[in-house]
Amino acid sequence: xxxxxxxxxxxVSVRGIAGRLGVVPTAVYTYFPNRAAVxxxxxDRVLGQVRVPPENGMVGNWxxxxxxxxxxxxxxxxxxxxxxxxxxxxxxxxxxxxALGEALLDVLADGGLDATAAARASYALQVYxxxxxxxxxxxxxxxxxxxxxxERVAERRAALTGxxxxxxxRTAAAVDTIAGYVTEEQFRWGLDRFLDGLTAG
Amino acid sequence: xxxxxxxxxxxVSVRGIAGRLGVVPTAVYTYFPNRAAVxxxxxDRVLGQVRVPPENGMVGNWxxxxxxxxxxxxxxxxxxxxxxxxxxxxxxxxxxxxALGEALLDVLADGGLDATAAARASYALQVYxxxxxxxxxxxxxxxxxxxxxxERVAERRAALTGxxxxxxxRTAAAVDTIAGYVTEEQFRWGLDRFLDGLTAG
DNA sequence: ACCTGAACACCGTTCAAGT
DNA sequence: ACCTGAACACCGTTCAAGT
Numbered sequence: 001x002x003x004x005x006x007x008x009x010x011x012v013s014v015r016g017i018a019g020r021l022g023v024v025p026t027a028v029y030t031y032f033p034n035r036a037a038v039x040x041x042x043x044d045r046v047l048g049q050v051r052v053p054p055e056n057g058m059v060g061n062w063x064x065x066x067x068x069x070x071x072x073x074x075x076x077x078x079x080x081x082x083x084x085x086x087x088x089x090x091x092x093x094x095x096x097x098x099a100l101g102e103a104l105l106d107v108l109a110d111g112g113l114d115a116t117a118a119a120r121a122s123y124a125l126q127v128y129x130x131x132x133x134x135x136x137x138x139x140x141x142x143x144x145x146x147x148x149x150x151e152r153v154a155e156r157r158a159a160l161t162g163x164x165x166x167x168x169x170r171t172a173a174a175v176d177t178i179a180g181y182v183t184e185e186q187f188r189w190g191l192d193r194f195l196d197g198l199t200a201g
Numbered sequence: 202x203x204x205x206x207x208x209x210x211x212x213v214s215v216r217g218i219a220g221r222l223g224v225v226p227t228a229v230y231t232y233f234p235n236r237a238a239v240x241x242x243x244x245d246r247v248l249g250q251v252r253v254p255p256e257n258g259m260v261g262n263w264x265x266x267x268x269x270x271x272x273x274x275x276x277x278x279x280x281x282x283x284x285x286x287x288x289x290x291x292x293x294x295x296x297x298x299x300a301l302g303e304a305l306l307d308v309l310a311d312g313g314l315d316a317t318a319a320a321r322a323s324y325a326l327q328v329y330x331x332x333x334x335x336x337x338x339x340x341x342x343x344x345x346x347x348x349x350x351x352e353r354v355a356e357r358r359a360a361l362t363g364x365x366x367x368x369x370x371r372t373a374a375a376v377d378t379i380a381g382y383v384t385e386e387q388f389r390w391g392l393d394r395f396l397d398g399l400t401a402g
Numbered sequence: 403a404c405c406t407g408a409a410c411a412c413c414g415t416t417c418a419a420g421t
Numbered sequence: 422a423c424c425t426g427a428a429c430a431c432c433g434t435t436c437a438a439g440t
Contacts, residue, residue: 013431013432013433014432014433014434015431015432015433016432023404023405023406024405024406024407025432025433025434026405026406026407026434026435026436027404027405027406029434029435030403030404030405031404034433034434035432035433035434036342084289085286085289085290087289087335087339088285088286088288088289088335088338088339089286089339089342090339090342091339091340091342091360092336092339093360093361095368098364098368098369098372099368099369101369101372101379102368102369102370102371102372105371105372105375106371109371115371115374115375115378116375116378118371118375119375119378119379120378120387120390120391121391121394122379123379123382123387123391124329124390124391124394124395126332126336127329127332127333127336127391128325128328128329128332129332130332130335130336131327131328131329131330131331131332131333131335132328132332134288134289134331134332134335135293135327135328135331137289138288138289138290138291138292138293139292141237141290141291141292159292159294160294163299167299167300167303168299168300168302168303169303170303170306170307170310170316170319171299171302171303171306173316174306174316174317174319174320177316177317177320177321178302178320178323178324181324186321186324186325189321189325190321190322190324190325190328190395192398193322193325193395193398193399194325194391194394194395194398195398196397196398196401197393197394197395197396197397197398197399197401198394198398200397200398200401214412214413214414215413215414215415216412216413216414217413224423224424224425225424225425225426226413226414226415227415227416227417227424227425227426228423228424228425230415230416231422231423231424232423235414235415236413236414236415403440404439404440405438405439405440406437406438406439406440407436407437407438407439408435408436408437408438409434409435409436410433410434410435410436411432411433411434411435412431412432412433412434413430413431413432413433414429414430414431414432415428415429415430415431416427416428416429416430417426417427417428417429418425418426418427419424419425419426419427420423420424420425420426421422421423421424421425
């Protein structure tokens with residue numbers, strides 16, 4: 001975890017881990033069959049640290065609960081930006097990943113969805129969170145923690161306003177909104193539209 | 202591109218590229234400042250090959266057009282699975298990425314959305330596609346093309362049925378649906394729910 | 403079970419030097 | 422502008438050997 005935070009996804013090397021432990025690189029292979037297994041364990045460990053804050057007035061309000069879970073997962077992944085790149089390389093079937101999926105199915109069942117609809121909705125929600133953090137992290141690569149939201153928005157705005165309006169007029173016209181893609185507000189907006197569609201159907 | 206297809210994201214090395222070109226590794230640095238720039242160019246190149254099939258009866262039907270664009274982008278990324286891991290490491294601001302965003306804003310504007318709503322909807326759609334392919338690719342890592350959908354579903358079902366029903370009863374009860382997460386059908390289902398919510402609001 | 407040491411086949415990137 | 426060659430500081434993984 002220290003290597004992941006300090007040096008990013010690529011910094012998590014077998015040799016680096018061994019070095020921190022004061023051990024020879026090959027000693028790591030007593031505990032993991034290969035580097036991919038180490039990365040998989042790391043991903044599930046981060047997922048195990050997702051904590052949904054118990055907000056008031058959320059009892060019985062399944063929609064608020066789903067939103068809180070999605071935001072908590074997003075927050076945790078943005079807090080450990082290195083894992084996001086790792087998630088495209090390992091199947092998400094660790095115990096903590098499964099526990100999060102189960103918790104989501106629980107809340108969706110409370111919302112009155114049958115088992116199939118709940119599972120499909122759970123899929124869409126996971127996809128949405130993962131995609132959102134992937135886009136966020138892609139904008140601010142490199143090791144170290146993600147910079148504050150405001151900085152990332154400002155950097156995006158600067159990069160996008162450099163665009164000539166000619167080839168991409170609609171993009172140029174909506175620069176302010178597009179710069180805010182990395183924002184929790186836009187994350188919630190898309191989530192709300194999906195939940196609207198879920199309850200309307 | 203050949204290296205990406207044959208050996209996956211990690212296989213795209215400066216030395217590997219130089220080798221294919223019959224040139225010394227450092228010669229690559231005449232054209233790209235570093236490996237990250239090579240990867241960024243590769244990502245945008247793949248995005249440039251997205252082709253939305255012109256289906257009948259889609260003229261004036263913006264919802265069908267949005268769906269076709271999302272499916273075309275998904276299909277292209279699944280056809281080059283190596284790029285997906287790359288997308289978490291480079292900002293998506295290449296010319297082809299911008300052109301895709303502009304095309305999406307066009308269709309959404311046709312749907313009657315104002316500039317802000319169109320941009321927000323475009324964000325949610327990009328996030329959804331990227332998240333879906335990331336989940337798909339994570340299930341079938343390693344180099345080479347993605348195996349057929351049916352095989353990936355079967356493998357997921359096998360991995361999930363190994364679960365004891367005790368710790369995760371809802372997951373166990375919905376195994377068939379969850380095994381189908383990597384399916385175009387489920388991709389379309391979530392997309393439809395979002396579009397429902399978009400038009401309802 | 404857990405660790406070492408040597409070895410193999412790799413990396414990205416720099417720098418100075420050539421044409 | 423484009424390429425070379427040498428060098429530096431790294432990788433993952435194997436194997437045989439120890440305790």
